[in-house]
Amino acid sequence: MCECGLKKIFRCTDCFGSPMLCAQCVISTHIRQPLHRVEKWTDTHFSKARLGDLGMKLHLGHEGKPCPTVLEQGTKEEKEGTKMTIVHLNGHHTLSVVECKCRFAREEQEKPVGQLMGGRLFPGSLLRPHTAYTFELMEHWHLETLQSKKPTWDYWQALCQKTKLWAMIKMQKGYNEFLRSSRYWRVLKMLLRSGQSHGIDDLLPKNRWPGNTAVICPACPEPEFNLKEGWEKLAEEDKLR
Incomplete structure (x- = not known):
């Protein structure tokens, strides 16, 4: 029996040791690991199960815990959340995602994209997303395509x-959405690493193209960057020394 008195029939294959738990405890212990895989004991063997089918919900904005505003003032639809497909390194998951309805979330974040990004979930679209990809998945895909040259189709x-x-289900759709999201991810990473997302143009010489994402070469001679003042007045053989 579980500590709460119910029968232990579930185990998590992703948690270390795979402890046996009841349905309530397997949900409560996975509020911050909602994408783990679980199995159910059927008296003869373990069968595949899904946390979403046990009532697991993905709550945004409160570290996995339900939003107090939704609990107190939310409608039935808001409490139930929106069914979304979450893609992680271990495959596809279907979970109900409950948005935060607190004042800060309403005023400061784009809903629901901002809340998904805050939960390290990359939305599949900007308007009413029903698919999201974990940051871990996107970072792994990016590394695979760069290092091993694996096509996105094979990765998908x-x-x-x-x-x-x-889950023994067919996943024929979704590639085009993932391909589009992967392109967005690659561009955002490029802007981040080039410094454009931090306004690096204000700190660099004005002779550079605005919005340039090319890697700066410190060895190449560039006026106002690594050439001394008055270099244009030097003799030709001394200009590039």
């Missing part, structure tokens, strides 16, 4: 195979 098919092995 591997995720679909992981999902089929677990």
Whole structure:
């Protein structure tokens, strides 16, 4: 029996040690790991199960805990949340995502994109997203495509195979959405690493193209950057020394 008195019939294959838990405890212990895989004991063997089918909800804005504003003032639809497909390194997941309705969330964040990004989930679209990808997945995909030159199609098919092995469902759709999101991710990373997202143009010489994302070469001679003042007055053989 579980500590709460209910029968222990579930185990998490992603948690270390895979402890046996009841349905209530397996949900309460995974409020910050909602994308783990669980199995159910059927008296003869373990069968595949999903946290979403047990009532797991993904709450945004409060570190996995329910939003107090939604609990006190939310409608039935807001409390139930929106069914979304979350894609992680271990495949596809279907969970109900509950937005935060606090004042700060309403005024300071774009809903629901801002809240998804705050939860390290990259939305599949900017308007009414129903699909999101974890930052871990996007970072892994980016590394795979750069280092091993793996096509995005093959990477997506591997995720679909992981999902089929677990849920035995067909994942024929979704590639175009993932491809579009991966392109957005690549551009955002490029802007971040080039410093454009931090206004680096204000700190660099004015002779550079605004919005330039090319890597700066410190060895290449560039006026106002690594050339001394008055270099244009030097002799030709001394200009590039």
